Amino acid sequence: MDKRMRKRILMTVLGIFAGGVSVGFFKTAAFGVDPFQTLMSGLDKLIPIHFGTLYVLTNAVLLLFAFFTDRHYINLGTFINLFLLGYVVEFSHNLLLRFFPEPALPLRLLFMLIAIFMLCISSSFYFTADLGVSTYDAIALVLANKWHVAPFKYCRIATDLACVLLGCTLYLLAGGKFSMLPTIAGFGTIITAFFMGPLIDYFNIHLAKPFLEKE
Template sequence: MTSNPQNSNPEASEEKDSPNVSLNKFADVGLRALMAFVGIAILSTGTTLLREGNVGLDPFTATNTGLAGKLGAGLGNVQLMVNLVIFVLVLLLDRKKIGIGTIMNMVLVGYEIQWFSIIYHQILPNTVNIFTIMTNLVFGLLLFTLGSSLYMGARLGVAPYDAIAPIISKRTHVKYRWARITQDIIFMVAAFFIGGDVGFATIIVAFFTGPLITYWDTHVSEKVMQGITDFSSTPSFRTAGKQLVNVGRISYYVVRHAYELTEKTQRQLSNYTDQELDERIEMTRNRSKQLSQVYENTQKQLRLLQGEADKRAK
């Protein structure tokens, strides 16, 4: 996951007693809290798809599933307890990273994954096969990164786990990227040894979700934040309704589209001949290779651009 946006406190206005200023602040924080809440729900949905597809989870959740299995407890309870321990450390080391979004993430994600898993099994019972695995992998990653972008883009604090690497980077002067990769690797290894849900997606989440989150930042989160800013400057019920409808529409269509494609794929499985099945597998494999090449080319372009920027900065 990429570097989290820092929590920025709005400047205090000179007209503290003005009702309009108070209303603006209430609208801004309220809508950003709603944005974070929706983002966390989408993130949890994506994590559920990854979990039910047996392709692995992000290192932190994978570790918590392993602990839950060892302790015989629910994922929600275990994830909350682990979050509380890390939360205390973050509170002592850098409380500026704590906000409403921090509390929502640490409390909701584990329980939402449990709840969404129940719904998943009611809709698609006993459907683990090559196509549902690939579908869950793709849409799970898309929803996981979209949700991460929304909840972090709201700038109301980060999850306790996401605050570890920035704190280490700041105190040890190690680059954030390497601090985060090291952190994820440690949790990934821990998850593996305690029987957590480690798989292909765990490695992807640990190393390669940055470009996806950046994409969602540009095409969704920044636009949502701009709408919140526009409304907060001139709040009205009519404007609020439009903004809420837009946010709801985006979230609804993303989740619905993922579900419809998963369901469509499942319905078509029984109609495939052995030859068609082999062809679909080969086609999916080729698409995966193409996506890998696109990612590599994008990284090369990013390195060239960053190199040119570094030269000009000297």
């Protein structure tokens, strides 16, 4: 195995696990989670099974999209996302709550900023590694790179907004309280929905690609 491939594997594994930890920060901050996790929160409210198991099942369904549109995006990263990410999210969230059971507002704001930047940087690294992406990430990539609907950042904004709207709808249909919506779709979610695509593009150029190409 050459050095470049080892780097790509490292970027894939660390990127995905850091992304899972970032969602734990989102949940602890309670200003809303990232758009896909908003959808997962709605499904979690609607379907009474273990979150890690629900995450695997949801991604298994979404895997069909990548399988029938562009199998290039199905690789190591896809299966790490599929089988492990839900459990990483759950573990990191529980660990943060253990140390910060009732975080004050400034700490919650800090956690939200950490979550946004960690998620964008980690996504950039494992996208650049090009060893498979999550089943959800594949949707925007297929729209942008295979079907040429629009540049990636705009496709990502569209899919993120769709996740937020669907997640909120499912949450309310399952009996969730309207007053609790900001915890799954707060201003942290909106910031992420509109800026995650452009930030990933930025970190691709300035961090991930230089890291991969550096000798």
